[in-house]
Amino acid sequence: MAAAPGVRRSELGEALRACRNAFIGVGVMSCMINLLYLTGSLFMLEVYDRVLPSRSVPTLIGLIILASGLYVAQGVLDLIRGRILGRVGTSLDEALNARVFDTVVRLPLVAGGRGEGLQPLRDLDNIRSFLGGMGPGAFFDLPWLPFYLAICFAFHVLIGVTALIGAIILVTLTVMTEFLSRDPARQALGLAARRNDLAATSRRNAEVLVSMGMSGRMSRRWADANQNYLDGNQRASDVAGGLGAIAKVMRMMLQSAVLAVGAYLVIHQEATAGIIIAGSILSARALAPVDLAIAHWKSFIAARQSWHRLTHLLQSMPVRATPTLLQTPSSRLSVEAISILPPGDQRVIVQDVTFALTAGNGLGVIGPSGSGKSSLVRALVGVWQPARGKVRIDGAALDQWSSDALGRYIGYLPQDVELFAGSVAQNISRFDPEATSDAIIAAAKEAGVHEMIIKMREGYDTQVGEQGTALSAGQAQRVGLARALYGNPFLIVLDEPNSNLDTEGDEALTRAIRGARERGAIVVVVAHRPIGIEAVDQLLVLRDGRMQAFGPKETVLAQVLQPRVTAPSPIKIVSDGGVAKP
Structure with a gap:
């Protein structure tokens, strides 16, 4: 019928x-x-x-x-x-x-x-x-x-x-x-x-x-x-x-x-x-x-x-149509006046954020707790859909990609890292059945965890256990970083990637960010510690869900860290280093 x-x-x-x-x-x-x-x-x-x-x-x-x-x-x-x-x-x-x-x-x-x-x-x-x-x-x-x-x-x-x-x-x-x-x-x-x-x-x-x-x-x-x-x-x-x-x-x-x-x-x-x-x-x-x-x-x-x-x-939740496969992104990330609401909620957490990055840029996102940093990066990787505005890669909005196609070009390390039951190699390769050993080891070396992995009892074949319980929090975070770097993605987003790292891990993280930028990737890092933004060249400051400043790192830090006599007005640092005040 x-x-x-x-x-x-x-x-x-x-x-x-x-x-x-x-x-x-x-x-x-x-x-x-x-x-x-x-x-x-x-x-x-x-x-x-x-x-x-x-x-x-x-x-x-x-x-x-x-x-x-x-x-x-x-x-x-x-x-x-x-x-x-x-x-x-x-x-x-x-x-x-x-x-x-x-x-x-x-x-x-x-x-x-x-x-x-x-x-x-x-x-x-x-x-x-x-x-x-x-x-x-x-x-x-x-x-x-x-x-x-x-x-x-x-x-x-x-x-x-x-x-x-x-x-x-x-x-x-x-x-x-x-x-x-x-x-x-x-x-x-x-x-x-x-x-x-x-x-x-x-x-x-x-x-x-x-x-x-x-x-x-x-x-x-x-x-x-x-x-x-x-x-x-x-x-x-x-x-x-x-x-x-x-x-x-x-x-x-x-x-x-x-x-x-x-x-x-x-x-x-x-x-x-x-x-x-x-x-x-x-x-x-x-x-x-x-x-x-x-x-x-x-x-x-x-x-x-x-x-x-x-x-x-x-x-x-209807079946998503498979969009036309776009070319491999290689040049630009643009954020156009996005506002973000948590799923199932009506509270605006991030409002009217606009910025653009080009290949090789590294962006540090800083701000007090609850300012919307993690919400912003979730929108950057397509996990949350903006209520208003667009996130574009090479001019194409993220909703023009299927999640499987876009995922090949994105590396994401969330704030709470959780690995899946399986081997270290499987977790690094994102459980890709066609992953090669060379690609897995290359990602581990780029993340600075190759030496740590080969010292494990079974090396790359070590089982991490359910939810990664066989590894320490620091080890899991470093393996998660290698997973984010696997396949040389164009956009790498790291949400507090050094929260569980020691000095050696911090140094490896800095080298990984620099290495990714040198090959033309865009890296976005959310950080509460100065070491987290050491390898970036751009800085974005969020406060109460609004962008307070954006521009070259040294210029923004000078504005943010200067003594405040009166309540500051929102500041936006434009790309040439100038300061625009409302």
């Missing part, structure tokens, strides 16, 4: 539509399976109405052989149907897992701290698990309920009416399960997310908790969060489990009721003994999908909520 003009189809829906042939096959198998479910009823009917009155052993043997063959066919079809549904879930995961992972990576850059963390991946797991479970099979069997009821009516009207009353009761319980379990399930999910966030935060800050005696207090917070989650989860389970138990009891009562009605009809010679047993089995089979659906309703609710969340998230 074609989508209406202007209506964007859900990516999840498209992924399921790609499996429509599999669903058609499941539907055909469900038809055959439900017809084969009549085997037990018809077998009992024939045994009681034909075999017992005639006392014919050959007839009994023939019925047994026929029923056995039908049961085997039913089991094989049921097995194949389950495997097909499981593979549908796997196919959905394979089609969307890369897209969902990309969304998880981009989400903090768009929503900031209000992002859902790893929830999108859990949502995809929920949908896949539900499709691979017994729940979908029950929903495929539900449409056959009227068929079984019709056969019950064919046996006798009273048997049909009894089965119909039971079906109405169970369907009512199903509807109640839907309405009563929706809110508890949603609340339990939110409580689980808060509990998991607390555990992850505590794990990342284990040293702080232990060293300052906070572990006991955090344990109490965890116990409270965990208790809230258990209470919420218990409420959801109580609703689904309680209604499921009621449905199970009602189904057993219905089966006995059909037996009783059948016995009444036999007493009045309106039915045979075979109809008693066949009607009981058939009515139980008719309501089995309803019972199974109620039993799996909790997983169905979770999968449906995951579906809605994931659909909304993917629609809010």
Whole structure:
């Protein structure tokens, strides 16, 4: 069915539509399976109405052989149907897992701290698990309920009416399960997310908790969060489990009721003994999908909520079109009156910053804490999008590049360096599968860490551990610097690159900056220590998110460090060294 003009189809829906042939096959198998479910009823009917009155052993043997063959066919079809549904879930995961992972990576850059963390991946797991479970099979069997009821009516009207009353009761319980379990399930999910966030935060800050005696207090917070989650989860389970138990009891009562009605009809010679047993089995089979659906309703609710969340998230973060590949940048970085808002926030952190750098320039960015230095450099590398203004490389705005293409020309060392599980070489090469040893070693030497690395137990093959825990903070920062320099990028942005370095590391950093500038790179360094700006020739001063000065380093330092008798006016140092005051 074609989508209406202007209506964007859900990516999840498209992924399921790609499996429509599999669903058609499941539907055909469900038809055959439900017809084969009549085997037990018809077998009992024939045994009681034909075999017992005639006392014919050959007839009994023939019925047994026929029923056995039908049961085997039913089991094989049921097995194949389950495997097909499981593979549908796997196919959905394979089609969307890369897209969902990309969304998880981009989400903090768009929503900031209000992002859902790893929830999108859990949502995809929920949908896949539900499709691979017994729940979908029950929903495929539900449409056959009227068929079984019709056969019950064919046996006798009273048997049909009894089965119909039971079906109405169970369907009512199903509807109640839907309405009563929706809110508890949603609340339990939110409580689980808060509990998991607390555990992850505590794990990342284990040293702080232990060293300052906070572990006991955090344990109490965890116990409270965990208790809230258990209470919420218990409420959801109580609703689904309680209604499921009621449905199970009602189904057993219905089966006995059909037996009783059948016995009444036999007493009045309106039915045979075979109809008693066949009607009981058939009515139980008719309501089995309803019972199974109620039993799996909790997983169905979770999968449906995951579906809605994931659909909304993917629609809010559409696939980025791949732009035309531009030439390798080589000459200029320009910042045009950019203003920056943190992701998911409305506070302007950096406002109306303008400057330009050419190949070989080194820019130092200084200013008090909270002045917007880190926010500015995040915009320079394309991590945060400016709310206003443009950052351009060789005249092209950063949004004209794909992140993968632009990343080859950018080296970025963030303030908080975190390495990935893998070897030192893999981290330096940014996990490039085509990286050569020469390129990796060249980046390490440029960063001044080659000697440090070869002294490690396994050299470049040393495993850094999860989050780089096998290295000290200084070692991790120096390896991060080598990663930023890998591939000779045109723009290198270093956010407080010497915060964990010793004297030797500071000297290596200075040499690396000078070496990068000599080969024509633009280097931007955020620094709080004078050694950080030793190798730059330009300086930018930020205060309260506004540019206070920009120009040659010596001139700007002379203006910034001069004694102040009165409150200074904002100063801008132009490229020729002159001073312009408003």
